[in-house]
Amino acid sequence: MNMLKKATIGFALTTMVVSAVVSNLSSVFAQTSLVPLKLYWSPQRGDNFTTATTKGEQDALAAGYTFARIEACALPKPEAGTVPLKLYWSPQRGDNFTTATTKGEQDALAAGYTFARVEGYAFTKQVAGTVPLKLYWSPQRGDNFTTATTKGEQDALAAGYTFARVEGYVYPANRCDGSATAKAKTNVVVQMTTGSDDLRTDNNVFISLNLVNGSSTPEVSLGGGFGQNSVVKKGVTFTSSEPITLDQIRSITIRHDGRPRPSTPFDNYDEWDLQRISVSFADGRNIYNSVNDRARSRFVQRFNGQTRQIVLPRQ
Secondary structure, three states, X not given: OOHHHHHHHHHHHHHHHHHHHHHHHHHHHHHXXXXXXXXXXEOOOOEEEEEOOHHHHHHHHHOOOEEEEEEEEEEOOOOOOXXXXXXXXXXXXXXXXXXXOHHHHHHHHHOOOEEEEEEEEEEOOOOOOOEEEEEEEEOOOOEEEXXXXXXXXXXXXXXXXXXXXXXXXXXXXXXXXXXXXXOEEEEEEEEEEEOOOOEOOOOEEEEEEEEOOOOXXXXXXXXXXXXXXXXXXXXXXXXXXXXXXXXXXXXXXXXXXXXXXXXXXXXXXXXXXXXXXXXXXXXXXXXXXXXXXXXXXXXXXXXXXXXXXXXXXXX
8 A cells, every 4th residue: 555545544534533523522512501491380371481591581580480490401502413492472372382393383383373582402313311302282271381301291291281292302401511420319318217136237228219110219328237226317319310209209129238248257147127117208208107007017027038128119
């Protein structure tokens, strides 16, 4: 191979590498400039108004709307694979309608809505780290409700809205700061009463939450070394893409790790008597309390080598 061909191939490879790096950097910079897609609510109009602009917020507050939550994070500028999130307004219905699809625009114009502005940008196809931006419709209220949170969906269905379609894909609400590792926190308080058999030092007990969608949170340690007849209260934090609500929890798993300790060669599997347990949110809302569980009100579980974990139903 002559030197000219080698130089040409080398230049091409270098260009490909640089292009890939620039592409990745563009993606990172796009994420660091995400803007919150905020939900405002007007009980007078029966209108859910989803906006990502200062003008939208000002209009909402001037019309007596109240802030509900951040639904998602949108792109403030167009990127490859994105479409504008357009706001339409109907004075007859008192409805702000945020849409990113051709069908949404057609429906808005056919119903007499007028275009207000572009609120941001959403992906047309799901990319890593994004969630669907869903549209719900209430004929009773004449309200188009665009949401990307579990809470939004639950509120829509509870109020009799029907699902219309996915308008696009946006980043979840905890990504508005641009951090790929940002997580929502759910704080839980666990109180345990040990019976006549203690949980020895260097063995531990763990808790995880099992959700109605079939997933489970990662285990969180509750510690060990609980003495006989002791009461231990622990605060733990679960991290997830969204805060976990009570109705998302199906059950709780308590796992006892009583394996023989490596430093003690004559250890057997530890046995631990869990007399009582309560699990609640940090604000005091009950998730589970063995006192209210007829099957476990007097005694919860004796853990040993055969029974190493239990599942407790949400109450």
